[in-house]
Amino acid sequence: MPVTHVKSSFQIPDCEGDVLTVKDLHFSYPDGHAALHGISLKLCNGDKVALVGPNGAGKSTLMLHLNGILGGHGEVEVSGQRLTRENLPAIRAMVGLVFQNPDDQLFSPTVFEDVAFGPLHMGLPEADVRARVDAALEAVRMSAYRDRLSHHLSVGEKKRIAIATVLSMNPSLLILDEPSAGLDPRARRTLINLLRELPITMLVSTHDMKLVQELFPRTIVMDEGLVVADGLTREILEDENLLTAHGLEKP
Amino acid sequence: MHFDAFDRYHEKESFLHRLDPRVKALVTVTFIVSNALLPDGAWLAFGFAWIFLIAANLLSQLGIGYTFKRSLVALPFALIAITVLFSIPGQPLFTFQLFNSHLVITDAGLLRFLSILVRSWLSVQMAILLVAVTRFPDLIHALEHLKVPAILTTIIAFLYRYLFVLTDEVFRLIRARESRSAASAGNRAGGGIFWRAKVAGNMAGQLFLRSYERSDRIYNAMLSRGYSGHLYTLNPHEMKSRDYYVTALAIVVIFIVQILGRF
Numbered sequence: 001m002p003v004t005h006v007k008s009s010f011q012i013p014d015c016e017g018d019v020l021t022v023k024d025l026h027f028s029y030p031d032g033h034a035a036l037h038g039i040s041l042k043l044c045n046g047d048k049v050a051l052v053g054p055n056g057a058g059k060s061t062l063m064l065h066l067n068g069i070l071g072g073h074g075e076v077e078v079s080g081q082r083l084t085r086e087n088l089p090a091i092r093a094m095v096g097l098v099f100q101n102p103d104d105q106l107f108s109p110t111v112f113e114d115v116a117f118g119p120l121h122m123g124l125p126e127a128d129v130r131a132r133v134d135a136a137l138e139a140v141r142m143s144a145y146r147d148r149l150s151h152h153l154s155v156g157e158k159k160r161i162a163i164a165t166v167l168s169m170n171p172s173l174l175i176l177d178e179p180s181a182g183l184d185p186r187a188r189r190t191l192i193n194l195l196r197e198l199p200i201t202m203l204v205s206t207h208d209m210k211l212v213q214e215l216f217p218r219t220i221v222m223d224e225g226l227v228v229a230d231g232l233t234r235e236i237l238e239d240e241n242l243l244t245a246h247g248l249e250k251p
Numbered sequence: 252m253h254f255d256a257f258d259r260y261h262e263k264e265s266f267l268h269r270l271d272p273r274v275k276a277l278v279t280v281t282f283i284v285s286n287a288l289l290p291d292g293a294w295l296a297f298g299f300a301w302i303f304l305i306a307a308n309l310l311s312q313l314g315i316g317y318t319f320k321r322s323l324v325a326l327p328f329a330l331i332a333i334t335v336l337f338s339i340p341g342q343p344l345f346t347f348q349l350f351n352s353h354l355v356i357t358d359a360g361l362l363r364f365l366s367i368l369v370r371s372w373l374s375v376q377m378a379i380l381l382v383a384v385t386r387f388p389d390l391i392h393a394l395e396h397l398k399v400p401a402i403l404t405t406i407i408a409f410l411y412r413y414l415f416v417l418t419d420e421v422f423r424l425i426r427a428r429e430s431r432s433a434a435s436a437g438n439r440a441g442g443g444i445f446w447r448a449k450v451a452g453n454m455a456g457q458l459f460l461r462s463y464e465r466s467d468r469i470y471n472a473m474l475s476r477g478y479s480g481h482l483y484t485l486n487p488h489e490m491k492s493r494d495y496y497v498t499a500l501a502i503v504v505i506f507i508v509q510i511l512g513r514f
Contacts, residue, residue: 069471089477097475103416104468109388109408116485121477126485149388151415169476 019043019173019201020066020078027061027072035061036072037225043173043201050212050233051205053222054247059205060100062222063175066203067095079172093122096166096200100177102158106150111142111161114150118169136168137161140194156187160194167198174200180208209251213237221246259382265312267384271494272393278501279381283374285505289512291366296512300373303504307377311384318376318383325375332367336360387411392488405482413465420461424454 020043027036035058043049051059064070066078068088076083078091099105108114115136119129137143140160145153153161159179166174179195180188188211195202195215206212212219212233219236221229223246229236236242237250267275282303289296308315341359348354382390391411394404428450470478 064471067475069474089479092475092477095475097472099468099472099475101468104465105472107409107412107469107473109391109412113388113484117473117478118476120483120485121479129485151412165476 018079019045019047020203021075022062022066022077023075025062025065025072025074025076027065027070035225036065039074039222039225039227041220041227041230043203045172045201046199047218048195048202048216049204050216050219051203051222052207052209052212052219052248053228057222057246058225059222060177061225063097063177063203063205066173066175067092067097069097089122093118093169094172096169096171096174098162098166098174098176098179100181102155102162105162105165106158109149111137111148111150111153112146114161115164115168118165122169132168132170136164139167139198140164141190154187156183156190159183159187159191163194167200172201174198174202176202176204178206178208179204180206180211209237209249213251221248223247259379260386261313261383263312263384265310265384267307267311267380270384270497271488271490272385272389273396273488273490274494274498274501275381275385276390276393276397277498278505279377281502281505282377285509286370286374288509289366289370292362293366293512296508297366297369297373299504299508299511303501303508304373304376304380307380311380313380313383318379321379322372322376326368326372329368329371332364332371335363335367339363389488392484395484396488401482413462416465417458417462420458424457428454 020041022039022041025036025039026034028034039058039062051062053059061070065072065076068076068083068091078094081087081091081094083091106114108117112133115133116129119132124132133146134143137146140163142157142160142164145157145161150158150161163174163176163179176195179191183191188208192211192215195204202216204216216233219229219231219233220227221236221242228246229239229242240250242248243250282300286297286300289300304318305315308317311317336356337354337360339357339360341357343355344358344361345356346354385393388408391404391408394407395401
């Protein structure tokens with residue numbers, strides 16, 4: 001079904017793109033399916049940005065480009081460093097990617113080992129690794145779960161531990177794929193409070209429009225592999241034509 | 252849903268629980284190897300090995316019969332050895348006709364069969380005790396410290412982590428099938444055997460595909476956090492003098508059992 005892209009001219013908050021710059025990013029999957037058709041966006045220090053759009057819009061594909069899991073044509077720059085094969089490890093330390101399903105993210109037997117995985121791979125000394133694990137678990141209020149087994153946790157607990165696994169790498173950009181999916185209201189509320197408190201630049205893909213309204217001053221709308229709108233959340237949520245054209249609903 | 256049926260660890264504060272996991276893994280493997288090396292019919296040595304096992308049971312505070320009860324599950328596997336009854340030359344004890352073959356049970360065959368049964372029964376019990384008194388992640392660490400190749404310990408760690416996820420997946424698939432396995436009045440429900448086999452085959456295929464895709468996502472999650480082909484772990488265990496004493500004592504006892512078995 002063809003989608004008519006509504007021309008929109010939103011005021012993008014003043015931004016130099018000091019944390020993330022993406023320029024004209026194209027990507028096709030090996031089976032020929034084109035997922036991204038020239039994405040450009042900029043994120044600044046302290047930005048908390050929602051990434052919304054229907055399923056299949058290319059949100060997850062875009063996120064997988066931001067720390068070089070996928071490599072399309074175009075430019076990705078993180079904190080001024082161009083993403084290349086050589087500086088992949090450095091980029092991955094700066095971009096914390098939290099996957100949608102925490103069972104994919106938590107692959108170690110215990111919580112401690114999972115949170116320590118990133119710092120250990122960065123080659124930090126043992127004392128630093130332990131300090132970072134403690135700090136990351138403290139940040140998500142899960143210090144008591146340090147020695148628990150991952151498969152014994154609830155979905156909400158797993159989600160928070162999954163966030164801790166990237167916080168322990170001290171990233172300058174946090175990317176979350178549908179963090180509130182599958183959570184009960186209380187776990188969702190805890191997560192929202194957590195995301196609000198975290199003093200990190202964030203790009204969060206979600207279908208939860210209430211979450212967008214509550215937490216993110218800026219919203220990027222994607223559809224069919226393109227950025228169709230990028231601006232202040234309150235302005236975008238007022239534009240009903242835009243929302244309906246891209247299968248979104250006003251909260 | 253959590254499926255914990257595989258978790259055999261029992262939370263307790265016993266002497267065995269507090270031992271370093273390396274000691275437990277090492278002694279268990281030595282015990283099993285020792286059983287395998289004992290000659291056929293070394294009943295005295297088997298007896299001492301059994302006493303060693305009982306002592307370990309007592310030290311674990313899980314109860315004297317803890318491993319005995321659970322070992323019965325594994326016994327049917329020992330029946331694979333039933334062919335040795337007929338295949339070792341010796342004095343015939345008993346003959347019978349099965350279809351058109353003439354089977355002879357010999358005394359040497361019987362002796363070997365019983366010895367194999369006892370060996371596997373003792374070994375299985377020690378392994379059961381090991382996983383009951385050691386947390387699984389600790390066990391994996393122990394294997395790492397004992398220089399088991401990283402690729403093996405990694406596979407075991409992943410297996411342990413995802414066994415639960417996969418079991419959940421299987422139960423979801425089965426539930427999805429059950430909830431649509433309806434019957435309408437007057438018709439025989441269930442479909443033909445071939446059709447049902449096909450459905451089961453499709454489910455197995457689904458499970459494989461889902462696992463395969465999951466492995467892709469896990470690998471991505473590992474890459475995102477800097478994975479480059481090597482796994483690193485911290486060393487949370489420290490051997491105390493008590494651990495060394497226990498190892499030495501256990502090795503000596505097992506050695507004595509070996510000597511007893513040879514006279």
